[in-house]
Amino acid sequence: MSSAHRFDRGHTDDLLTFLAASPSPYHAVANTAERLEKAGFRQVAETDPWDAAGGGKFVIRGGAIVAWYVPDGATAATPFRIVGAHTDSPNLRVKPLPDTGSHGWRQVAVEVYGGTLLNTWLDRDLGLSGRITLRDGSSRLVNVDRPLLRVPQLAIHLDRSVNEGLKLDKQRHMTPIWGLGPVDEGGLIRFVAEETGTSAGEILGWDLMVHSVEPPAYLGRDRELVAGPRMDNLLSVHAGTAALAAAVTGEQLPFIPVLAAFDHEENGSQSDTGAEGPLLGSVLERSVYARGGSYEDRARAFAGTVCLSSDTGHAVHPNYPERHEPGHLPLPNGGPLLKTNVNQRYATEGTGRAVFTAACERAGVPFQHFVSNNSVACGTTIGPITAARHGIATVDIGVALLSMHSARELCGADDPHLLASVLTAFLEG
Known part of the structure; x- marks a missing residue:
């Protein structure tokens, strides 16, 4: 596509803002909730009884959010149209006893989260983000978005063969430094307490991680590319949020549109906030029952439901074309x-392809096919999990990236808006 073929860059500008403001899953959820509230949605608690009122609602559980809109005329058996995504990205996460160091350096103990490209975290200015849990049970977001930590690489003078193959030990080589001096027991949490305006004694729990402080940006001669962190998969969360907000302002909806953004996809989705947990099923069932539905209504609604599992995929890499399927580039x-993957690493089948194709046609958006090279193991998504757990027809889609699972990824600047347009058409039915 030529640089002259430009779509709505306002959407991509907003994506860059969203990425920068969402260094952790908890920030992504908070920012999604804020956008939905501006669109007229309201938060409901899982511990409260749910009523039959229509309109937009959402539930937050940790790093996951599920939002749905019940249109006028919806019955207890009205099917759902779901956009599925995930809020987490591979990174380095702070251990329970974080203060460590040696040889006069103060360091922070971290654990590798997900299938991250380790070398992309080397010699990069890192901030600290996540959440803390206080003595009264409440949580606060943490975002130290300035150069605070760094994982220093060994100089080439001390490893002359490094360019012949870099091998990193996750335990020994990935511990970031953040100062000089002896190990300061409790130092990191005291620092976090100061940054959040609380006292260290009030902090009883934390879910903290590092992030690159370099902001997302347009790239290239014609600014036709975007480089930034966490596009896998906040790009889909952002597009799904925009699509849901747009869909509910349109004409009468034949389905109940849903956005489900899960946590922990990058390590298997097995958690109470992951796609393999009960969250989505619980929300959908309670929505049916709150509208006076029976188990029969629930079964009918689920049978007519379709989910687009929106995650990122691989663009053809110009330096490694042999790693890609030659007929699908x-x-x-x-x-x-x-x-598509016939071994069900992706959930797409012919009927789902028809639904997606119809949404693309309605939106006036082209689409591409992705299939893995037979000699290269295929990744997976929340798609097969959603299909198997809930018996819901599911289609795997996404945006093409380079450098997936890097601390900084690359996509086309037009693709985020194209994806949002298709998701909107899908949710509108």
Whole structure:
């Protein structure tokens, strides 16, 4: 696609803002909730009884959010249209006893989260983000968005063979430094307490991680690319949020549109906030029952439901074309990917392809096919999990990236808006 073929860059500008403001899953959820509230949605608690009132609602559980809109005329058996995504990204996460160091350096003990490209975290200015839990049970967000930590690489003079193959030990080589002096027991949490305006004695728990403080940006001669952190998969969370807000302002909806953004996809989705947990099923069932529905209504609603599992996929890499399936070579700005794997690493089948194709046609958006090279193991998504756990027809889609799971990824600048347009058409039915 030529640089002259430009779509709505206002959407991509807003994506950059969203990425920068969402260094952790908890921030992504908070920012999504804020956007939904501006669109007229209201938060409901899982511990409260739910009523039959229509309109937009959302539930937050940790790093996950599920939002849905009950249109006028919806019955207890009205099917759902779901956009599924995830809020987490591979990174380095702070251990329970974080203060460590040696040889006069103060360091922070971290654990590798997900399948991250370790070398992309080397020699990069890192901030600290996440959440703390206080003595009264409340939580506060943490975002120290300035150069605070760094994982220093060994100089080439001390490893002359490094360019022949860098091998990093996750335990020994990935511990960031953040100062000089002896190990300061309790130092990190005292620092966090100061940054959040609380006292260290009030902090009883934390879920903290590091993030690159370099902001997302347009890239290239014609600014036709975007480089930034956490696009896998906040790009889909952002697009799904925009699509849901747009869909509910349109004409009468034949379905109940849903956004489900889960945590912990990058390590298998097995948690109470992950796609393999009960969250989505619980929300959908309670919505049916709150509208006076029976188990029969629930079964009918689920049978007519379709989920688009929106995650990122691989653009063809110009330096490694042999790693890709030669008949399927997607490029940035070519439109969303339809991801297929006959071994069910992706959930796409022919009927789902028809639904996605119809949404693309309605939106006037081109799409591309992604299939893994037979000699390269295929990744997976929340798609097969959602299909198997809930018996819901599911289609795997996404946006083409380079440098997936890097601390900084790359996509086409037009693709985020193209994806949001297709998701809007899908939710509108």
